Amino acid sequence: MREIKLTVKGRGVIKGFAEGLALVSRQNLSLWGGLNPETGLIIDRRHELYGQQVRDKVLVFPYGKGSTTGAIVLLEAVKCGNAPAAIVNVKTEPILASGALMAKIFYRKTMPIVERLDRNPVEFIRTNDYVMVNGDEGLIEVRRSRELYK
Amino acid sequence: MHLTKQEERMLAGDFGESVQLAMEILTGVGDIYGAEEMTKIASAHTVMTPYRDIMDAGVEICERFAELGAKYSVPTTLDPAGMDLQRWREFKIPETYAERQMRIVRAQEKLGGIPVWTCTPYLHGNTPLLGQHLGWSESSAVVFANSVMGARTNRLTAVVDMAAGIAGRVPKFGLHLDENRRAGVLVKIETGSKKLTDIDYPAIGYFIGKQVDDKVPMLTGIPQDVSTDQLKNMGAAAAASGSVALYHIPGVTPEAEKLGKVLQRDHCKETVKLGLRELRETREEMCTKRAGKVDFIAVGCPHYSIRELGKAAALLKGKKIRRGTEFWIYTTKHVKMLAEKMGYFDIIQSSGAQILTETCMLVSPTDIYGFETMMTNSGKCAHYAPALCKTEVVYGSIEECVEAAIKGFVQ
Numbered sequence: 001m002r003e004i005k006l007t008v009k010g011r012g013v014i015k016g017f018a019e020g021l022a023l024v025s026r027q028n029l030s031l032w033g034g035l036n037p038e039t040g041l042i043i044d045r046r047h048e049l050y051g052q053q054v055r056d057k058v059l060v061f062p063y064g065k066g067s068t069t070g071a072i073v074l075l076e077a078v079k080c081g082n083a084p085a086a087i088v089n090v091k092t093e094p095i096l097a098s099g100a101l102m103a104k105i106f107y108r109k110t111m112p113i114v115e116r117l118d119r120n121p122v123e124f125i126r127t128n129d130y131v132m133v134n135g136d137e138g139l140i141e142v143r144r145s146r147e148l149y150k
Numbered sequence: 151m152h153l154t155k156q157e158e159r160m161l162a163g164d165f166g167e168s169v170q171l172a173m174e175i176l177t178g179v180g181d182i183y184g185a186e187e188m189t190k191i192a193s194a195h196t197v198m199t200p201y202r203d204i205m206d207a208g209v210e211i212c213e214r215f216a217e218l219g220a221k222y223s224v225p226t227t228l229d230p231a232g233m234d235l236q237r238w239r240e241f242k243i244p245e246t247y248a249e250r251q252m253r254i255v256r257a258q259e260k261l262g263g264i265p266v267w268t269c270t271p272y273l274h275g276n277t278p279l280l281g282q283h284l285g286w287s288e289s290s291a292v293v294f295a296n297s298v299m300g301a302r303t304n305r306l307t308a309v310v311d312m313a314a315g316i317a318g319r320v321p322k323f324g325l326h327l328d329e330n331r332r333a334g335v336l337v338k339i340e341t342g343s344k345k346l347t348d349i350d351y352p353a354i355g356y357f358i359g360k361q362v363d364d365k366v367p368m369l370t371g372i373p374q375d376v377s378t379d380q381l382k383n384m385g386a387a388a389a390a391s392g393s394v395a396l397y398h399i400p401g402v403t404p405e406a407e408k409l410g411k412v413l414q415r416d417h418c419k420e421t422v423k424l425g426l427r428e429l430r431e432t433r434e435e436m437c438t439k440r441a442g443k444v445d446f447i448a449v450g451c452p453h454y455s456i457r458e459l460g461k462a463a464a465l466l467k468g469k470k471i472r473r474g475t476e477f478w479i480y481t482t483k484h485v486k487m488l489a490e491k492m493g494y495f496d497i498i499q500s501s502g503a504q505i506l507t508e509t510c511m512l513v514s515p516t517d518i519y520g521f522e523t524m525m526t527n528s529g530k531c532a533h534y535a536p537a538l539c540k541t542e543v544v545y546g547s548i549e550e551c552v553e554a555a556i557k558g559f560v561q
Binding site: 028033037043044045064067068073076078079099105106 | 171174175178179182183197198203204205206207208210211287288289292304305306307308309310311324363364390392393438512533534536537538
């Protein structure tokens with residue numbers, strides 16, 4: 001089975017290394033009213049990712065939106081072991097970045113975030129691609145098996 | 151980031167662990183966003199208040215700050231709690247939940263938080279002035295402070311807002327800077343001969359939020375006699391459906407005048423039209439259901455003003471809420487006190503409707519009551535209700551809400 005491998009450069013918002021299966025949405029996402037930290041599920045009925053599990057995934061979406069409570073939702077998700085492994089945005093909202101920063105400060109959890117890639121991540125990354133996120137250098141590597149690429 | 155000598159000492163721990171922790175958080179955020187320096191703030195507003203939202207991680211962090219002896223160094227107001235702090239037993243809030251909520255209350259008291267427990271601090275003792283730098287959370291309050299008062303704050307978040315109140319400063323980036331406060335999109339509201347009324351403003355906000363995301367819109371077509379409540383409700387909806395933190399209305403908002411030259415139409419790269427069709431479509435989008443049985447009517451998101459409460463009382467006078475239907479009005483303790491003095495409270499109580507204070511339908515465990523369909527005149531509430539209250543939602547005017555409460559259904 002041959003693999004497609006793609007490395008794209010962007011800007012590291014939060015440092016660190018993480019990897020996992022991608023969960024991709026073209027819609028902006030609000031953590032409050034969007035993510036249930038106790039289950040790791042997306043609970044926004046109007047969102048295309050409704051019902052999806054974010055735990056250990058590389059979450060890919062354009063921008064954050066909505067409530068300023070957001071960061072604590074991420075912190076509770078970390079506390080419950082349901083946080084995503086990493087996040088990739090077109091542009092990272094400060095509320096989300098603050099949450100990941102504080103995950104490190106309060107819970108020693110590394111959750112790298114990368115934004116402003118050379119290519120729009122929601123266009124070239126697909127759900128279930130394997131993504132490695134390097135927040136130190138702002139790089140992501142995307143792997144997709146040929147079989148899926150049909 | 152360039153820090154002053156004082157700020158370096160704060161970060162080094164010279165003023166105690168809580169200040170050091172606050173500065174670690176604030177400088178961390180500043181570095182991510184390329185802030186060159188910090189700015190002192192006139193006030194803060196924190197959302198580290200409702201148990202349902204901040205959960206055990208939130209309780210832990212509030213208590214951690216309290217244990218470290220943290221004290222807010224600038225006036226810091228508190229957002230709604232996760233239950234009516236007086237009447238929670240009546241509303242069947244579980245004891246375990248209430249116990250956690252009271253731990254948050256006590257921790258925030260220790261820090262010196264101002265116990266207004268409202269999302270409308272700008273109407274309850276935390277009134278910013280033009281050009282003042284602030285450190286506020288609560289998206290609906292941020293957009294009001296920035297737009298209507300011309301103050302300057304980013305949309306902070308939980309914990310960062312406490313850090314801002316403790317350190318008395320925030321990293322200077324984003325909306326603290328002139329260049330980020332210019333309009334980037336023009337929204338032309340054109341409804342012809344149809345005058346805008348209360349029900350239109352949340353829908354206008356909802357539409358704007360969806361269209362512009364986090365850009366700064368300039369709005370034309372808003373009448374000069376638009377009211378405080380109408381702007382309050384419009385902004386809240388825009389901050390919920392999108393991430394709007396600042397808008398300009400020529401002749402209404404203070405910076406639209408002052409920065410008039412900068413906000414001329416040719417600076418706006420995009421134009422979006424909001425006509426009768428878009429307004430109607432938005433109102434439909436705000437509903438998950440348009441007709442049928444309604445068992446819960448909730449208004450007061452943002453918290454009802456005394457004017458809004460008076461209007462609800464006038465509609466409820468001599469009427470009775472249908473059995474099996476609840477009508478809850480959310481506001482502050484101060485407004486409730488005024489309502490008692492003005493006779494509104496008696497009218498509302500006689501109808502069977504309830505006034506709840508210091509909380510709201512989105513941050514209290516509204517899902518425990520098993521309501522199926524909620525009706526509201528709030529754009530922000532309509533947006534979040536399906537996920538947070540686990541109900542269908544109907545959006546309508548206060549007149550339509552009262553009618554639905556009396557009949558038990560909406561047509």
